[in-house]
Amino acid sequence: xxxxxxxxxxxxxxxxxxxxxxxxxxxxxxxxxxxxxxxxxxxxxxxxxxxxxxxxxxxxxxxxxxxxxxxxxxxxxxxxxxxxxxxxxxxxxxxxxxxxxxxxxxxxxxxxxxxxxxxxxxxxxxxxxxxxxxxxxxxxxxxxxxxxxxxxxxxxxxxxxxxxxxxxxxxxxxxxxxxxxxxxxxxxxxxxxxxxxxxxxxxxxxxxxxxxxxxxxxxxxxxxxxxxxxxxxxxxxxxxxxxxxxxxxxxxxxxxxxxxxxxxxxxxxxxxxxxxxxxxxxxxxxxxxxxxxxxxxxxxxxxxxxxxxxxxxxxxxxxxxxxxxxxxxxxxxxxxxxxxxxxxxxxxxxxxxxxxxxxxxxxxxxxxxxxxxxxxxxxxxxxxxxxxxxxxxxxxxxxxxxxxxxxxxxxxxxxxxxxxxxxxxxxxxxxxxxxxx
Amino acid sequence: xxxxxxxxxxxxxxxxxxxxxxxxxxxxxxxxxxxxxxxxxxxxxxxxxxxxxxxxxxxxxxxxxxxxxxxxxxxxxxxxxxxxxxxxxxxxxxxxxxxxxxxxxxxxxxxxxxxxxxxxxxxxxxxxxxxxxxxxxxxxxxxxxxxxxxxxxxxxxxxxxxxxxxxxxxxxxxxxxxxxxxxxxxxxxxxxxxxxxxxxxxxxxxxxxxxxxxxxxxxxxxxxxxxxxxxxxxxxxxxxxxxxxxxxxxxxxxxxxxxxxxxxxxxxxxxxxxxxxxxxxxxxxxxxxxxxxxxxxxxxxxxxxxxxxxxxxxxxxxxxxxxxxxxxxxxxxxxxxxxxxxxxxxxxxxxxxxxxxxxxxxxxxxxxxxxxxxxxxxxxxxxxxxxxxxxxxxxxxxxxxxxxxxxxxxxxxxxxxxxxxxxxxxxxxxxxxxxxx
Numbered sequence: 001x002x003x004x005x006x007x008x009x010x011x012x013x014x015x016x017x018x019x020x021x022x023x024x025x026x027x028x029x030x031x032x033x034x035x036x037x038x039x040x041x042x043x044x045x046x047x048x049x050x051x052x053x054x055x056x057x058x059x060x061x062x063x064x065x066x067x068x069x070x071x072x073x074x075x076x077x078x079x080x081x082x083x084x085x086x087x088x089x090x091x092x093x094x095x096x097x098x099x100x101x102x103x104x105x106x107x108x109x110x111x112x113x114x115x116x117x118x119x120x121x122x123x124x125x126x127x128x129x130x131x132x133x134x135x136x137x138x139x140x141x142x143x144x145x146x147x148x149x150x151x152x153x154x155x156x157x158x159x160x161x162x163x164x165x166x167x168x169x170x171x172x173x174x175x176x177x178x179x180x181x182x183x184x185x186x187x188x189x190x191x192x193x194x195x196x197x198x199x200x201x202x203x204x205x206x207x208x209x210x211x212x213x214x215x216x217x218x219x220x221x222x223x224x225x226x227x228x229x230x231x232x233x234x235x236x237x238x239x240x241x242x243x244x245x246x247x248x249x250x251x252x253x254x255x256x257x258x259x260x261x262x263x264x265x266x267x268x269x270x271x272x273x274x275x276x277x278x279x280x281x282x283x284x285x286x287x288x289x290x291x292x293x294x295x296x297x298x299x300x301x302x303x304x305x306x307x308x309x310x311x312x313x314x315x316x317x318x319x320x321x322x323x324x325x326x327x328x329x330x331x332x333x334x335x336x337x338x339x340x341x342x343x344x345x346x347x348x349x350x351x352x353x354x355x356x357x358x359x360x361x362x363x364x365x366x367x368x369x370x371x372x373x374x375x376x377x378x379x380x381x382x383x384x385x386x387x388x389x390x391x392x393x394x395x396x397x398x399x400x401x402x403x404x405x406x407x408x409x410x411x412x413x414x415x416x417x418x419x420x421x422x423x424x425x426x427x428x429x430x431x432x433x434x435x436x437x
Numbered sequence: 438x439x440x441x442x443x444x445x446x447x448x449x450x451x452x453x454x455x456x457x458x459x460x461x462x463x464x465x466x467x468x469x470x471x472x473x474x475x476x477x478x479x480x481x482x483x484x485x486x487x488x489x490x491x492x493x494x495x496x497x498x499x500x501x502x503x504x505x506x507x508x509x510x511x512x513x514x515x516x517x518x519x520x521x522x523x524x525x526x527x528x529x530x531x532x533x534x535x536x537x538x539x540x541x542x543x544x545x546x547x548x549x550x551x552x553x554x555x556x557x558x559x560x561x562x563x564x565x566x567x568x569x570x571x572x573x574x575x576x577x578x579x580x581x582x583x584x585x586x587x588x589x590x591x592x593x594x595x596x597x598x599x600x601x602x603x604x605x606x607x608x609x610x611x612x613x614x615x616x617x618x619x620x621x622x623x624x625x626x627x628x629x630x631x632x633x634x635x636x637x638x639x640x641x642x643x644x645x646x647x648x649x650x651x652x653x654x655x656x657x658x659x660x661x662x663x664x665x666x667x668x669x670x671x672x673x674x675x676x677x678x679x680x681x682x683x684x685x686x687x688x689x690x691x692x693x694x695x696x697x698x699x700x701x702x703x704x705x706x707x708x709x710x711x712x713x714x715x716x717x718x719x720x721x722x723x724x725x726x727x728x729x730x731x732x733x734x735x736x737x738x739x740x741x742x743x744x745x746x747x748x749x750x751x752x753x754x755x756x757x758x759x760x761x762x763x764x765x766x767x768x769x770x771x772x773x774x775x776x777x778x779x780x781x782x783x784x785x786x787x788x789x790x791x792x793x794x795x796x797x798x799x800x801x802x803x804x805x806x807x808x809x810x811x812x813x814x815x816x817x818x819x820x821x822x823x824x825x826x827x828x829x830x831x832x833x834x835x836x837x838x839x840x841x842x843x844x845x846x847x848x849x850x851x852x853x854x855x856x857x858x859x860x861x862x863x864x865x866x867x868x869x870x871x872x873x874x
Contacts, residue, residue: 006465006706009477013470018699021470028443029466029703033450033458033639035781040446067641068505068680069698075680098663103679196699202470204504204641204701226535228786240677242540243505243512259786261506262455262633264641266466267704269443344472349665349696 015346016146018196022364028273051275058183062210070173070194073206080246084108089136094145119310124156144175158187178290178318200363201274222247290317300375303397318362328385341377452783453583455633459801465710488712495620499647507610507631510643517683521545526573531582556747561593581612595624615727615755636711637800659684727754737812740834755799765822778814
């Protein structure tokens with residue numbers, strides 16, 4: 001029996017993620033493997049930790065990768081921080097808030113929630129009120145929830161958590177790299193991500209950072225694995241998972257290099273390359289790029305005569321939801337985008353199922369050509385589906401947005417250009433640089 | 438800031454794993470990504486499941502990948518099968534038996550063990566006696582434990598487990614592909630693996646298969662995730678992990694395609710390619726190749742005047758342990774192998790720490806040139822370290838072994854050649870084919 005080579009069809013992935021990976025990341029995964037404790041390997045791990053400190057904007061020593069998808073990072077943090085009976089507060093504004101609840105419940109925590117309508121975020125005061133009432137050990141909140149495209153402001157939450165003796169955890173899977181996240185400045189105790197959104201990589205590695213306070217809480221539950229025990233007595237309640245035991249994983253990534261899992265070397269290479277790309281570009285420039293192309297896509301969608309969903313002042317830069325126009329067969333339209341144009345856009349979950357499509361502009365696909373191609377194809381598909389679209393309205397409005405941004409106009413994208421591109425002489429240069437990636 | 442391209446130094450990884458991946462697997466990971474529910478993606482998932490059925494020699498519908506390293510697969514099986522208070526029996530003959538114990542304990546199970554000296558395996562009768570006494574829900578046993586290089590015979594354990602109403606799980610991470618494993622014939626209810634040993638890939642994906650009985654036990658604990666709930670009421674005790682909840686993961690890989698994690702696409706590509714390589718070669722031929730090159734390495738080690746560790750009649754084909762000769766600085770010798778020759782051999786854990794080195798011949802490195810290079814370099818390093826080695830004895834003995842095998846001699850390798858290479862006219866052709874890979 002002879003199987004054929006792997007040959008996935010070419011796709012422009014413009015959904016809520018995964019998105020098309022940067023070719024540099026894909027190539028990095030072809031590098032030959034190293035042994036786990038080879039000095040070249042441990043040096044690469046150390047380098048990768050340093051790069052992620054820049055991505056997370058933190059000085060946290062405890063910055064590392066979990067070998068699994070983004071939800072592996074989430075579970076590692078929750079199961080390591082939460083003991084059965086601990087109180088956790090989760091403000092829910094989309095599917096991934098529900099995910100935090102359900103993982104925390106499985107950890108045996110006492111979970112309290114706060115809910116808002118899909119398409120909205122919480123004012124900090126509402127969260128503070130709930131923290132004051134519940135007095136949780138952990139405040140766990142999603143930063144960007146792709147299910148609604150909303151970006152929960154976190155700036156004030158760290159101080160609120162600290163004031164009431166709680167730790168703050170955020171799931172930044174969908175937002176990191178495309179939206180501001182200042183782990184240290186915002187006093188976030190734990191943050192996790194994935195590679196498959198603004199980091200321009202494949203799913204399968206979850207970057208994570210922990211404050212000293214979080215490390216202390218986890219360290220109070222340190223138990224060295226039986227098979228390699230060093231005689232140190234275990235402390236505190238044993239963490240319910242071995243794979244996600246951050247106390248052991250910290251020993252593995254730390255100076256002790258205590259054996260735990262066998263590091264997923266190719267995914268480490270990918271994660272390292274994702275962070276390199278962002279750090280080379282500069283975090284401000286990367287956020288500016290996502291803001292520029294996200295705004296251009298939004299302008300294009302409105303230019304076609306469609307309506308954006310949710311509170312646009314709190315939307316993530318990298319993904320939008322568009323109300324599916326009346327009369328069109330939504331699934332057939334998505335299928336036509338994929339089959340005829342090779343472009344994937346996203347469907348939706350829960351209360352938004354069948355009501356909106358989700359369109360991403362993130363990572364490698366936060367690019368001018370990707371935005372314009374998507375709008376051009378969408379116009380054709382909508383028209384064929386019987387929707388009364390504005391001819392040329394999508395591409396036209398996006399182009400106008402880029403020109404406005406390029407001319408240093410006083411809209412968001414223009415500011416972004418000027419602020420984001422380090423050393424750029426003016427907004428125009430910044431916009432060009434952003435569009436060229 | 439500009440970071441350099443990733444450039445790991447060239448290494449011939451001849452330790453207990455990870456080993457150097459097959460270049461075809463590394464190339465597969467560079468393929469462009471697909472969306473999660475793209476028909477091209479789901480077709481690839483389905484194809485991969487079929488390939489792993491051949492690798493595991495099973496017709497189990499429930500054959501899939503866990504997105505994590507090999508211990509992620511272990512934890513997924515244990516946390517999904519075991520409820521708090523359930524009895525599990527673990528025969529321990531090395532480090533990875535201890536790992537099963539500790540993961541099962543963290544699942545809240547009541548763990549019973551059976552221990553034997555490192556370097557030995559259990560007779561089936563000893564395990565049956567313990568099963569009869571303990572009456573466990575699950576008998577969990579490592580097949581090949583790299584810490585001791587032993588390969589526990591499993592042939593009779595499925596019938597024993599079934600007779601006493603237990604399920605049988607085996608961790609085949611280190612053995613699969615290089616040693617016989619017949620999941621259906623041996624009545625194994627759950628088996629897990631990793632890619633980084635005989636499968637010739639990188640760590641980071643864990644192939645797994647479940648019998649209908651195991652699926653039934655897991656299905657009795659099915660709870661659809663809150664964020665995507667379909668109105669189905671949950672059943673039984675909720676599984677303690679979301680990430681490792683096999684009931685949900687079965688829904689994700691099954692016809693329902695219920696969203697769970699975002700599949701680690703590049704690792705799926707790798708896993709698919711690993712299985713393709715084995716299936717193209719034929720499972721019997723792959724086992725024969727590991728037997729041939731493992732035996733050649735063992736002959737070479739003895740030819741140098743060194744002593745093998747453990748019960749050689751129950752050693753895995755793909756890894757051996759060699760007693761570190763008196764007088765040599767063991768760490769300096771391993772460092773010299775790596776620094777001067779680019780060859781990695783393994784150190785050891787627990788009771789064997791400092792007593793043996795472990796040398797693997799597996800996956801892509803179960804090759805004649807890899808064996809002979811390793812022996813040639815080892816001779817130099819041992820001599821420089823003051824050991825009185827037989828000049829040319831390692832390479833010579835290995836060569837002789839290959840010639841003997843090629844001539845269809847009645848030793849193990851010769852039989853392997855004849856039995857293993859489908860359609861080969863004689864043992865010589867088989868040995869040549871095996872050596873040529």
